[in-house]
Amino acid sequence: MASRLAVLLPACAAFVVRAAVAASIEAQVQDAAGKPVADAVVYATPASGPQEARTAKAVDVAQADREFVPYVSVIQTGTSVAFPNRDPMQHHVYSFSPAKSFEIKLYTGRSPGEVRFDKPGVVTLGCNIHDWMIAYILVVSTPYFARTDEQGRAQLRDLPAGAYELRAWHPGQRKAAAPSAVVLEAQAHQPAAYVIDVAPRKPRYKPPLDRLKY
Secondary structure, eight states, X not given: OHHHHHHHHHHHHHHHHHHHHOEEEEEEEEOTTSOBOTTOEEEEEETTOOOOOOSOXXXXXXXXXXXXXXXXXXXXXXXXXXXXXXXXXOEEEEEEETTEEEEEEEEOBSOSSEEEEOSOEEEEEEESSSTTOEEEEEEESSSOEEEOOTTSEEEEEEEOSEEEEEEEEOTTBSXXXXXXXXXXXXXXXXXXXXXXXXXXXXXXXXXOGGGOOO
């Protein structure tokens, strides 16, 4: 027991120190009319370059009510994603994106396997049975990221003090927002504001269930 405590105590102390000096970024994303933008991604890349992944956690992009949920996901390079099908019908998940091309053929229930995303970039998901289904995964080379809520707010937590490049992205953007440089001090709560020219998300026709063969 004593030897186990000798190992655990330094690790706990290091965690407490990191938590005490960690900074955060409070971001607000709006469109050109001043309305909040949901499903935007805000991410901070350390000036020192790509960072190792934090402790891995399960990431799901599900199919529910014949839609991908969530519509936008953000993950770090090296993360694996499962695609559980929660609908009573089969789905077929695919991507032709340069950042990750893959295909999961027709299935229901649990994802037949996980897909590892090992390159940064935008990955567009589709289902070749239900062509209105579309979603996006942004893969970034940093563990410091967040997705905006319905009020256009996102909070990046537990950033070490230092210099970062801060970016905002949305799948409907007409033009990429310019990155900004920020230097965070220990325990700082840094505000950040972005205006993104976003094209409205157009509803796509989804046939009633009784008109579907699959």
